[in-house]
Amino acid sequence: MTTLHPFLAHRLIGTGTSVFSEMSALAAKHHAINLGQGFPDFPGPPWIKAAAEEAIAGDINQYAIAHGAPVLRQALAAHYSPRLGRDLDPNRDVVVTSGATEAIFASVLGLVNPGDEVVIFEPFYDSYVPSIDFAGGVPRYVPLRQPDADHAEWWYDAAELEAACGPRTKLILVNTPHNPTGKVFTRAELQHIAGLAQRWNTLVLSDEVYEYLTFDDAEHISIATLPGMWERTLTVSSAGKTFSLTGWKIGWVIAPPSLNAATRGTHQFIVFCSATPLQAGIAAALSLADDHGYYDQFRTEYSQRRDVLLAALADAGLPAFAPRGTYFALADIRHLPYIDDVAFCRALTVEAGVTAIPPTAFYSEGHRELGRHLARFAFCKRVETLEEAAHRLHRWASPTAQAAGKC
Ligand SMILES: Cc1ncc(COP(=O)(O)O)c(C=O)c1O
Structure with missing residues (x-):
């Protein structure tokens, strides 16, 4: 960073580009469904x-x-x-x-x-x-x-x-x-x-x-x-x-x-x-919000989205921890032949057309190991988007795709 950007203040050294920008750019390049960054693909009320x-x-x-x-x-x-x-x-x-x-x-x-x-x-x-x-x-x-x-x-x-x-x-x-x-x-x-x-x-x-x-x-x-x-x-x-x-x-x-x-x-x-x-x-x-019955409907819709994503991940051999809250699910990828979470998320974007976020970015240097076998998927997306992601993940995980050497 110092050679590329010699004028930056010291406080910015090491902050780099956010992992969200990198994965979103890769998702756009490969026309992948972006389940990386946590923003809805549906309009607000x-x-x-x-x-x-x-x-x-x-x-x-x-x-x-x-x-x-x-x-x-x-x-x-x-x-x-x-x-x-x-x-x-x-x-x-x-x-x-x-x-x-x-x-x-x-x-x-x-x-x-x-x-x-x-x-x-x-x-x-x-x-x-x-x-x-x-x-x-x-x-x-x-x-x-x-x-x-x-x-x-x-x-x-x-x-x-x-x-x-x-x-x-x-x-x-x-x-x-x-x-x-x-x-x-x-x-x-x-x-x-x-x-x-x-x-x-x-x-x-x-x-x-x-x-x-x-x-x-x-x-x-x-x-x-x-x-x-x-x-x-x-x-x-x-x-x-x-x-x-x-x-x-x-x-x-x-x-x-x-x-x-x-x-x-x-x-x-x-x-x-x-x-x-x-x-x-x-x-x-x-x-x-209360007059519109907003909060109950909000939770019901998100429960449905969560279930669609968890089922899709399970179907693709990516078991995830069922979240108790938020609109993210962490999948466990330790059984797959990728060197780490970053390699997996890049490969999934290119091979499956679905993007997740590598969670090592959310750990300090000393504890990065704890995130290397995880991938974060966001489910703040329309059910149709999640179903399309499910379809792509299923295809990616199928034995034919595996035989074609996707990994
Ligand atoms: C835990 C947490 N805190 C804060 C924020 C940022 O919220 P805002 O968009 O209101 O700045 C996010 C956004 O993803 C978040 O996940």
């Missing part, structure tokens, strides 16, 4: 788009108040008050950001001093580490372990988490439901994390962008609702996943003013404010 169109037509087009248009902050406070079990103040407890990515970046930059440690679980969403690095913080990694004879779900070793926390820990970053494992943290796990946060007097940043995407009996719990945790938690979410409008990039932080001052302080100098008419659209989304 027309009644939400209409609300944003109305705002544009009604000239709600100038800068919003930096920490959020009042109409959206009011809608967020009304929406999250029952969910978080407290009477939220739209002016004090809510900050609107440009997606969850900016919410995380702005919060980390506003809270973490050089040398402060931030505990994160691996595999992690790819913006976490650069956000910590840019702030001069030090990531401390705790790997999630895959289900085994003793654990029905993805789990973490309590001793490993305890060893990662200490007097230098400023923040514990939690993501539930978790991308890419599909893990939904249990109450007992969140209580353990909360106990450590209290013991070491640290904060928690809880990334809950998949809060509405839970399946079967999985229950999404916000760590901010546990005793003593409101005061030390920044809850982050976004409209992108829940309303299938990932390109709008409207996100938020719900936290007491003592914490969200960090987000506000940096946010005002990163973007100043997020797109005003789209904030109006999301305010309408939150206010009208």
